[in-house]
Amino acid sequence: MHFGAVMLLLAMIAGCHEVPITGRKAFVAMPEGQMAYFAEKSFAEIKRKGPISTDKKVTQRITEIGQRITKVSGSELDWEFIVLDEPGTANAFCLPGGKVAIYTGILPVAKTDAGLAAIIGHEVGHVIARHGAERTTQRLSANIGLLIVSLFIDAGGMSRIIMETVGMGVNVGMLLPFSRLHETEADVIGLHYMARAGYDPREAVGVWDRMARKSSGRGPAFLSTHPNSAERAKDLAAKLTDVIPMYEKSEKRPARNLDVN
DSSP states (O other): OOHHHHHHHHHHHOEEEEOTTTOOEEEEOSOHHHHHHHHHHHHHHHHHHOOBOOOHHHHHHHHHHHHHHHHHHTOOSOOEEEEEOOTTOOOEEEETTTEEEEEGGGHHHHOBHHHHHHHHHHHHHHHHHTHHHHHHHHHHHHHHHHHHHHTTSOSSHHHHHHHHHHHHHHIIIIIHHHHHHHHHHHHHHHHHHHHHTTOOTHHHHHHHHHHHHHTOSOOOGGGOSSOOHHHHHHHHHHTHHHHHHHHHHSOOOOOOBOSOO
């Protein structure tokens, strides 16, 4: 099948999703319900394997912040927040359908409720923007394209080398940049949500400053799925003028520190 015909077929089954806040048009071929179905099964397995934090105070604070963030997002998904007890992992992640996990290792980077709101807002932003479905669509398109390329080259050692080269080009030239775009977009969406929910958006800049100090010595940015943390802090600082008015009009939350080192 010709590549253009394949893309036309994908266009017929896909929808053009507009990302909230940024207004970017996203090409999504995966139904939201299907993505949420598989995500729920994956999340259940994650919870089964754990380790789930037994610190009820931290879990409650994360859940409360998450609920405030999701409320201002206008989403009616079945949101769920869990805390994974891994002090050495400074990370968080989300799955389609509203499943969010926070590792205890990121709490010292967050430092405050507002810092947590920046991290949670970022993950909620990924879900609202449907980045998981968009990335799945991109990989599906890339795999179909590579399959078609393989039909036009001779079999043998040379074909393997060509396919590997093309595959690397697709990954570095399309998939990784889109992954970095998603991270930057989630930063912006999360900044808006935390401000609306009453958390000082200036704390988001501090989070990424601390993350930059923690993650120094990374490899080349063009080979990374995430933008440079220092650059993220700088970009968010430049966007504060857009969200400070939202924060000033919001029902401000108390500036509380987390009991972590």
